[in-house]
Amino acid sequence: MNPPRSTDERCSWNPEELDRFVSGECDRAEALDIERHVASCAACSAFVEDRQRVRSALRSAVAFDDCPPPELLGRVRDRLRESEARSARRPTWQLYAMAAGIVFAATGAGAAAWLATGIELNAAPVNRTAIRLMADAEHHGKCVGEMAGRMPPAPVVSVPRDPEVLGIEDIVREQSIGGMTITDSHRCTDGQRRFVHVIIELEGALAGVLVSDLGDVQAGGADGLPVVATAHTSTFVPGSKAVSVVSNCPDIDASVLAERLKPPMAERFMAAVRVIQKVALV
Amino acid sequence: MESNPRLDEFETAAVPHFNELYRVASRVLGNRSDAGDVVQETFLQAWKCFDRFETGTNCRAWLYKILFNVIRQSRRKAWRFNRRFVYDDDDRTIDETLGYLPLMGEHLDEKRVSAAFEKLPEAYREIVLLVDVHELAYREAAEALDVPIGTVMSRLSRGRAMLRGELADLAAAYGIGETSCEKSTRPREYVVARVR
Numbered sequence: 001m002n003p004p005r006s007t008d009e010r011c012s013w014n015p016e017e018l019d020r021f022v023s024g025e026c027d028r029a030e031a032l033d034i035e036r037h038v039a040s041c042a043a044c045s046a047f048v049e050d051r052q053r054v055r056s057a058l059r060s061a062v063a064f065d066d067c068p069p070p071e072l073l074g075r076v077r078d079r080l081r082e083s084e085a086r087s088a089r090r091p092t093w094q095l096y097a098m099a100a101g102i103v104f105a106a107t108g109a110g111a112a113a114w115l116a117t118g119i120e121l122n123a124a125p126v127n128r129t130a131i132r133l134m135a136d137a138e139h140h141g142k143c144v145g146e147m148a149g150r151m152p153p154a155p156v157v158s159v160p161r162d163p164e165v166l167g168i169e170d171i172v173r174e175q176s177i178g179g180m181t182i183t184d185s186h187r188c189t190d191g192q193r194r195f196v197h198v199i200i201e202l203e204g205a206l207a208g209v210l211v212s213d214l215g216d217v218q219a220g221g222a223d224g225l226p227v228v229a230t231a232h233t234s235t236f237v238p239g240s241k242a243v244s245v246v247s248n249c250p251d252i253d254a255s256v257l258a259e260r261l262k263p264p265m266a267e268r269f270m271a272a273v274r275v276i277q278k279v280a281l282v
Numbered sequence: 283m284e285s286n287p288r289l290d291e292f293e294t295a296a297v298p299h300f301n302e303l304y305r306v307a308s309r310v311l312g313n314r315s316d317a318g319d320v321v322q323e324t325f326l327q328a329w330k331c332f333d334r335f336e337t338g339t340n341c342r343a344w345l346y347k348i349l350f351n352v353i354r355q356s357r358r359k360a361w362r363f364n365r366r367f368v369y370d371d372d373d374r375t376i377d378e379t380l381g382y383l384p385l386m387g388e389h390l391d392e393k394r395v396s397a398a399f400e401k402l403p404e405a406y407r408e409i410v411l412l413v414d415v416h417e418l419a420y421r422e423a424a425e426a427l428d429v430p431i432g433t434v435m436s437r438l439s440r441g442r443a444m445l446r447g448e449l450a451d452l453a454a455a456y457g458i459g460e461t462s463c464e465k466s467t468r469p470r471e472y473v474v475a476r477v478r
Binding site (some may be wrong): 015018019020050051054057058059060061062067068069072073075076077079080081083084122123137 | 286289292293297300301304305312314317318321322325326327391393396397399411412413414415419420434435436438439442443445446449
């Protein structure tokens with residue numbers, strides 16, 4: 001063992017290592033090694049003792065000096081029960097996935113519905129047969145088209161990114177919904193109902209838009225929201241809170257996309273749907 | 283309402299950590315009202331993704347991760363970036379040598395320690411709080427804060443040094459017998475002496 005050193009000496013031991021020791025993060029061999037060193041080094045001995053003293057003082061100063069308001073836990077429990085009751089009324093994600101699969105499989109019907117809306121496509125390259133629609137063909141299709149740069153701008157107004165719903169992107173990203181990229185999200189209205197649209201890509205290809213119904217304009221107001229269509233199609237069920245999935249994905253065959261919507265991608269996809277629903281419903 | 287076994291399971295696993303999460307949020311945000319909102323949102327998010335939680339794994343660390351996600355979201359939403367606290371040197375190894383440090387003495391009363399702790403920059407306050415007060419392992423803290431474990435090590439080391447420096451400053455301000463050597467342990471010098 002080395003003799004104790006003078007307090008004037010400096011030691012080359014790394015403070016981070018000693019901090020690991022103080023935190024109890026070292027394995028047995030490391031801890032023994034440091035203990036031996038500390039016993040013979042005045043600087044390190046003082047360092048460790050000082051750290052332990054401050055740490056202990058800090059723990060007693062800040063650990064238990066703050067209790068939550070007594071009603072807070074009750075409030076959280078109420079919210080949990082509400083959330084549970086609400087989700088019990090919703091279809092499960094498997095049902096959503098199944099519905100989405102059916103939608104994507106219905107390529108022909110979708111294209112027909114799209115064409116029936118009477119929207120004139122301009123000269124931009126659009127693969128009509130690849131446009132798959134479920135509900136709200138005109139309104140949501142326009143959003144997808146505009147985002148993809150494949151649809152004529154008129155009468156669709158420019159839809160800016162809405163900072164209030166950018167949080168959706170954060171949540172999706174932070175929940176590690178892999179393989180999926182949110183390329184845009186915004187709120188908008190067709191004049192009757194309000195929506196959150198989230199444009200998604202799966203593995204680099206535009207896959208569709210998730211649409212969440214925010215409710216009736218009269219009930220919630222839509223001041224400041226960009227109007228993206230003037231007509232609301234009857235196919236969307238008002239108040240259903242349903243999420244429609246619209247795909248404008250020329251490079252992906254419907255069956256391939258449907259395949260991708262099986263687990264685990266379907267789970268990720270529906271995780272995003274749930275997140276959007278949650279954000280939209282809060 | 284009918285009993286929901288899964289909700290009961292969530293209660294059993296998560297609610298015991300409720301007070302602790304509130305305390306952490308309160309300390310990190312410096313605001314009890316915001317802390318209440320953040321903890322409430324944390325529990326709601328935790329419940330909504332409880333299906334992905336594996337029973338028997340570390341629920342506390344999982345909740346911490348969600349808590350700090352929620353805190354980050356709330357900060358982004360409110361645009362409350364604290365530009366005073368820039369820490370772009372997180373991953374730098376502290377390659378200094380240790381000089382002899384006189385002990386802090388017997389003056390570590392709780393108010394002083396608490397005041398010194400509040401002065402720490404956000405990133406350091408968080409890590410010191412998690413590891414030193416609530417005794418999270420480095421790995422758990424890294425997951426909670428979504429940073430590499432090396433960042434935890436360096437931030438913790440700096441945070442402790444800065445706390446120590448703040449305590450020395452406060453002691454001097456109160457005129458409580460700190461030595462000149464202690465007064466020199468200012469945050470930027472961190473207890474240790476740089477060799478280059």
